[in-house]
Amino acid sequence: MILYIKNMVSLRCKMMVAEELVKMGIQYIDIDLGIIEIPEDITHDQRELLSANLLRSGLELLDDKKSILIEKIKNLIIEMIHYSDELPPMNYSIYISKKLGFDYTYLANIFSAMKHISIRQYIINHKIEMVKELLLYNELSLTEISFKMHYSSVGHLSNQFKKVTSFSPSSYKQLNLKRTVALENV
Structure with missing residues (x-):
């Protein structure tokens, strides 16, 4: 069971x-x-x-099937971003669709309807949380973090980071902000 x-x-x-x-x-x-x-x-x-x-x-x-599917999507994203050494080499939509055995459009529509956020934005939010952690660990440069998190460039990462946090990655690092968002609230 x-x-x-x-x-x-x-x-x-x-x-x-x-x-x-x-x-x-x-x-x-x-x-x-x-x-x-x-x-x-x-x-x-x-x-x-x-x-x-x-x-x-x-x-x-x-108990209900849609809630279970939403949790499967969320847990797959959390596992993929926070607990895997490598992000999947393919597009996230293909990865999620293959792992769960459903058409991505179907998954995206259910997710958006129930969570009031797109899967794409949910992934971005989790990637930014992971970038925050990596910045605070101070073991990788921003270029290395950008590569590790599959951003096309440091500029792309910086723009997304600023949209989500209102800080540039370097400002965030200088302020040494603590991670304040629990994963279930991202």
């Missing part, structure tokens, strides 16, 4: 979910961003209790 969870965007969330399952005596096969795989069905009461316990931590057990 597969369970889908909203707002499960970090390793800490995965650990919290695993803890909750252990407390409830529910065995699991795998826990990934937004997904729990358990070997057998759980009862309605177990599902309700798990849902209530997860909700206290800001996580939500999902």
Whole structure:
């Protein structure tokens, strides 16, 4: 049985979910961003209790197919940008479409209707959050960050960064701003 969870965007969330399952005596096969795989069905009461316990931590057990698809899109983007060593070498729309097995236009329309933001803008927001982290780590130059994040040029990265944050990358770095946006709020 597969369970889908909203707002499960970090390793800490995965650990919290695993803890909750252990407390409830529910065995699991795998826990990934937004997904729990358990070997057998759980009862309605177990599902309700798990849902209530997860909700206290800001996580939500999902039931409807469109919400599950939205979470799959979000988690794929988060995993792709924040947890992969390399961004996919292909266009994001092709990558997302192939990974989820749906036409990209269909995915984009559902995502925009339910989240009130385009998939493209959602990706940009997450890329900028990753650029902020990389700037604060101070291990890569802006040119290296631009290359790593698949921007066509440093100028393109700088323009997008300024549109999203109101700062240039160098101003942001000089101010040494802390990352203030949680991934589930991007």
